[in-house]
Amino acid sequence: MTPAVPATSSRALPHPPREEIRLEAVLHALSDPLRLRIVRELAADGDELTCSQFVLPVTKSTSTHHFRVLREAGVIRQVYRGTAKMNGLRRDDLDGLFPGLLDALLAAAERQAARLGTTGRTGP
């Protein structure tokens, strides 16, 4: 029988608790262009995106790697739902730890993208 709402799978993914999120790790995670792009897209399009909705210029393995880096740094939250894996920004935790930081970073990325004439987004 098919549940109306596909329950989150029992497969658990390790996330650092809020207290263990380190600023350096967050900055390192966001210092990669691909990962910054993922985070920008996540912030713009909402919190319920599967990995495959991102059109990234790398293979699936590499993609998985980057998502894991973001998760282990405490930047995103990942949850299985059926065969898909939903990705969401950990806005609450990041804002709690570093008020204003995430917005400043997103604004900075937006500004740079506008200045360089490239959206940094995955496409139309």
Added chain:
Amino acid sequence: MTPAVPATSSRALPHPPREEIRLEAVLHALSDPLRLRIVRELAADGDELTCSQFVLPVTKSTSTHHFRVLREAGVIRQVYRGTAKMNGLRRDDLDGLFPGLLDALLAAAERQAARLGTTGRTGP
């Protein structure tokens, strides 16, 4: 003859112009604990610190390396004055490119240092 104000030496150090400063490079530069510490100290103590005024738990070579990473990312400005090298935050350029970012980053670092019970400063 000794000039009253020791003129900045002719030795020039390569700095990226403001337009070439990239957010990713800045984040990468600040993702190292030692470099974040340097920047915090620079922000707190003013803009006229020599390299040797920082008491860092690494050798001079390594220190030089970190200062160069910061300079090449566009985070700091370095100028020779006699035998010393003065270091200063590029606040104007960073604020111009990414308004509010530097302050948010410094505030985040301050918060984390307070939370972890370590100042991240070099000590008395």
Added chain:
DNA sequence: AGCGTAATACGAGAGTTATCGTACGAGTCT
């Protein structure tokens, strides 16, 4: 000129990262 100090350059080592390819596991649909 000669000495001392501040910082660099260069080379080398260990560790980390980004990327890929292939093989595998979990879940859904017919």
Added chain:
DNA sequence: AGACTCGTACGATAACTCTCGTATTACGCT
């Protein structure tokens, strides 16, 4: 059950980073 899709795991490799030690350059002072 079988096939298909989404994502992971495991190597492997190349590039980069942090660290150091030693040799060197630039500057100020005696």
